[in-house]
Amino acid sequence: MTSIDVIVPCYNEEAVLGHFFEVCDGVLKGLAGYTYRFLFINDGSSDGTLAIMRKLAAAHPQVKYLSFSRNFGKESAMYAGFCYADADLVIVMDADLQHPPHMIPDMLRGIEEGYDCCAAMRSSREGESRIHSFFSRAFYRLNNRMSKIKLPQGAVDFRVMKKTMVDAILQLSEVERFSKGIFSWVGFDTKWYPYENIERAMGSSKWSFSGLFSYALDGITSFSTAPLRLVSGMGLVISLVAFIYILVTLIQTLLFGIDVPGYVTTLCAVLFLGGVIELSIGVLGEYLGHMYKESKHRPLFIVKDTNLADPRKREAES
Secondary structure (H helix, E strand, O other): OEEEEEEEEEOOOOOOHHHHHHHHHHHHHOOOOEEEEEEEEEOOOOOOHHHHHHHHHHHOOOEEEEEEOOOOOHHHHHHHHHHHOOOOEEEEOOOOOOOOHHHHHHHHHHHHOOOOEEEEEEOOOOOOOHHHHHHHHHHHHHHHHHOOOOOOOOEEEEEEEEHHHHHHHHOOOOOOOOHHHHHHHOOOOEEEEEEOOOOOOOOOOOOOHHHHHHHHHHHHHHHOOHHHHHHHHHHHHHHHHHHHHHHHHHHHHHHHOOOOOOHHHHHHHHHHHHHHHHHHHHHHHHHHHHHHHHHOOOOOOOEEEEOOOOHHHHHHHO
16 A cells, blocks of 8 residues: 655635545545555644634544744745655645646656656636736746756646655755756656636635745745856946046047036936945845844744654654
8 A cells, every 4th residue: 555645734724624634535545555644734723723723623533733933935835844744645735726627647656657747737717817917927937047947837836746756845945945847956856737727616715916926936936046157247247338438538638528427317326326236235245144044043933832753753763
């Protein structure tokens, strides 16, 4: 029998969690040759999410849960799930049913074919706002141009992975995590499964536009130094233009004398150069911020309550 751990990060999913379990458990029950359990990760929810997890765990032995001491974010929740998972295969999916459970059997067949990972990707963005869709597509295009780590358009976190791939992911314990990039960085053979975008079954999205923008920025700066090179290139171009302007001004002065300096020209030059300097400092600040956070070596999550054994104790006993 092949064992499966289903990792489900949850933040204020009280409205949908019970329904998610019924749907997903029904799909997994129909699989022959597999045993499974759920690892629900309560990421500091402020509603009744934890109470529902405890209720499900009391009624179903295949339900396990972790509850953080506060909200650490979805990336930390997924990492915690990887730390506590010990099955042959690991599934990562959201609790809002936007990751279709009915795709799991097909993805498992892909693993049986020899792939290390079977992942889902949205083939459409029906139901999303136009501005959200525009910036999402722009992010994927920009990331793939600036980074060696290529992300398929519409790639999501929903995937099935072999334990060997999960162990590789756990070796990357950085604080500023961008899992889509990490999944690609570790390599392994991946088969992609397109699906039509699905709106949330219940509740509302926890992602704001500013949160998504910050997440995208972290993704680009985590796996690419292209912004730093872009700033260096801008500095070189501006220096060359300034040098040429100095030569032209010097020649004009020698030939025609000194003209009265133009107010508009001076103002435009100062504002432009000031903007470039601020942009350069901002790009450098992003990278320095990453270094600062990593240097403190703080834990990615703190578990307050769980019905699982600590994986470190499990390893010590074995």
